[in-house]
Structures are given as structure tokens and as C-alpha cells.
Amino acid sequence: MNFDFSDEEKLVQDQVSRFLNDNCGADVARQVLEGEAQYSDSVYKGLADMGVLGSAIPADHGGVEMGYLTLCLSAKELGARLAPVPVSSSIYLAAEAISLFGSEAQKEAWLPRLAGGQVIGTLAVTEGTEDTGEDSIQVQGGANGISGTKLVVPHGLIANVFVVLCRDAAGVSMYIAEAGDSVEATAVETVDPTMASATVAFNATPAELLGETGKGYEQLNRLYDRAAVLVAFEQLGGAESALNMAVEYAKERFAFGRPIGSFQALKHMMADMYVALKLAESNCYYAAWALQNDSEDLSLAAATARVSATQAFQLCSRDNIQVHGGMGFTWEFDCHLYYRRSNYLTLLLGGLTAWEDKLVDALPEAAA
Numbered sequence: 001m002n003f004d005f006s007d008e009e010k011l012v013q014d015q016v017s018r019f020l021n022d023n024c025g026a027d028v029a030r031q032v033l034e035g036e037a038q039y040s041d042s043v044y045k046g047l048a049d050m051g052v053l054g055s056a057i058p059a060d061h062g063g064v065e066m067g068y069l070t071l072c073l074s075a076k077e078l079g080a081r082l083a084p085v086p087v088s089s090s091i092y093l094a095a096e097a098i099s100l101f102g103s104e105a106q107k108e109a110w111l112p113r114l115a116g117g118q119v120i121g122t123l124a125v126t127e128g129t130e131d132t133g134e135d136s137i138q139v140q141g142g143a144n145g146i147s148g149t150k151l152v153v154p155h156g157l158i159a160n161v162f163v164v165l166c167r168d169a170a171g172v173s174m175y176i177a178e179a180g181d182s183v184e185a186t187a188v189e190t191v192d193p194t195m196a197s198a199t200v201a202f203n204a205t206p207a208e209l210l211g212e213t214g215k216g217y218e219q220l221n222r223l224y225d226r227a228a229v230l231v232a233f234e235q236l237g238g239a240e241s242a243l244n245m246a247v248e249y250a251k252e253r254f255a256f257g258r259p260i261g262s263f264q265a266l267k268h269m270m271a272d273m274y275v276a277l278k279l280a281e282s283n284c285y286y287a288a289w290a291l292q293n294d295s296e297d298l299s300l301a302a303a304t305a306r307v308s309a310t311q312a313f314q315l316c317s318r319d320n321i322q323v324h325g326g327m328g329f330t331w332e333f334d335c336h337l338y339y340r341r342s343n344y345l346t347l348l349l350g351g352l353t354a355w356e357d358k359l360v361d362a363l364p365e366a367a368a
Helices: 007-023 026-034 041-050 068-081 087-101 104-116 216-252 264-292 298-329 335-348 352-367
Strands: 121-124 146-153 161-168 171-178 183-187 198-205 207-210
Touching: 007 041, 007 068, 026 335, 068 087, 068 216, 068 264, 087 104, 087 121, 087 161, 087 171, 087 207, 087 216, 121 146, 146 161, 161 207, 161 216, 171 216, 216 264, 216 298, 216 335, 264 298, 298 335, 298 352
Parallel strands: 121 161
Antiparallel strands: 146 198, 161 171, 171 207, 183 198
């Protein structure tokens, strides 16, 4: 089987790459990191105009319906540039949840605006420091609205619509809530401030049930499997950029009259980075196929891609700092930007340990 991308899909990737090269350099990430803006509005609008946000959204709901393979390649380019935009929260999570579980009215109300970038969405799940489980959900939902607090909501500071995991009379369910006077978002300090994370308090916030009542945790797992593939491609792009950055510096930086890349210790370090990157790449390619075809192996493929891409991005971003030596630890070099994003994305859909456990659990099913 051929898991490579088509020429048409690569053409879209090239167009996204060109746009980001022209409009989303490291200086843009730094402007968000150091300034008052929570994200790059111009880059986000540009991606919406190109149809990137609507890649996997049906045309009759405002999308361009290019498919998940195109969105995967766009995600890789976003990760490579550390783009400070809420695509992961708004598209991989909120829009995907509404596409999967929403009623026709909910899809008509939200998907065109999410695809066009007019509104920003996110998923609010976490309530404590432990990995999220069905018993850990205590925020209340139902006919009286949503009440309770969610922690470290990605892009919660700028979201207009929240998909919230709540406890109701039937168990755990998903709800849609719109930002308003009854929603209070407070900035929370994280390793990557460009993700505009927030503690979000809901106070009897009007909400609609999303999907089946009492099936919220099952829906969350299904959503995470799909989002994990897209996040893995962002991690893959970030890892590749960090490796390239290390290699270029090792070629140009001289010590004792020779490029530092000629020293065996750095050769081995960058070889390990390359191997981790290529392993993640092969896993991500298969996961993209599984996502596009809604394969019965999607859960296993997503976990494999997620684990390997997380490990690759963590390794490449960390060792990129080491290759740069003392300069790699300074604010002026961009190494820390990749390290920040790698650590944030590691926890975005649950920690690495949770995904390793999920991978192990999926193996017997695949072998049966």
C-alpha cells in the first residue's frame, strides 16, 4: 500500500508553506510571546481565506472538503513555523466535535463560522492535575446550564464557543456553550504563552447538549483519536524544524578550527534526532491514512503516531538546545520557542503516559 500523499495534496502543502514563510516567521511567534496580542489575527485570517480551516469540513457546512490528508500536511507546516494561531483548538477539537456529534442545526450554526475564522472554538476538559478520567469530571451540565471551572483550556482566552465535558443526570456528556457574561476566562501561565491558555469558569452558562447524553467520555476518546493525528503532524513539523536548525548551526559554528558538526558527540546526537523524526514520520503517514479512511485501526494508529511524534519533538527540541551550546539557552536564540511548544503539545490531549497506555491497550485488539 502507498501511504504517501498525492501531488494535489503536496501542492496545497506547498501553498500553505509559502504563505507561512512570507507571513509567519519566528518574529511573529515572538510578538505574541512578548506582546499583548494572544494570537496572530492576520495569519489566522489568511489561513481561513486559503481554505485551510475548512479543509475537513463539508462544503454544505461552509468548508472546502479537501479531506484530512490535506489538513494533516497543513498541520505539519503550522508546527514547523510554531504558528501562534488557534487551529488546534478551533479546528482539530471544537469543529471536529461538532462535525462528529452535532445536530444539523448545530452544524449550520457553528461550522461555517469556524471554517471562515469568524469565531474561535476550543475544548474544555481538564479539572485537575491528574490525567482526565470519567470519574474526574465534576463540572455540572444540564437544563440549568453549565456551572464549574475548567483548567488550562487551550486558547480559552480568545474562544467564542466552548465544547465542554460535563457531568449531568445521565453521567458524562458534551455540551456547547457560547462565551458571554456568564463565562469568565482568566489567563493561566504555561510553558508556551502563545497558546493563550485560560482557567474558564462557567456560571449557569446556557448550553446545548452535543451528541448523546451520557456518552460524553466515549465521544471524547473518539475525538482525541482524530485530533491526535493532526497534533502529531504539528509535532512532526516542529521536530523537523528543530533538527534542521541544529544541523545548520553545526555546519556554521566553528570550534578548534573545524565545524562543530564534525565532532562525533554531536554527530551521534543529530543522528538520534533524525532516527526519531523518521520513525515518527512513518507512523504519522499511516495514521493520516487511517484518519482519512476512518479505519478500524484508527485508535492504534493515532496512539502510535502520537507517542512517536511526541518523543521526536521532545528529543529534537531539547537536543537542538544542546547543539547550540550556551547560546541555545539564551532568549535571543529561537531554540526555546520549539522547546516550549514541544512541552505544551505533549500535554494537549493528555500526557505521554496516557497515550502510551492507550497504545498498549490497543495492541491486543489489533492482534486479535
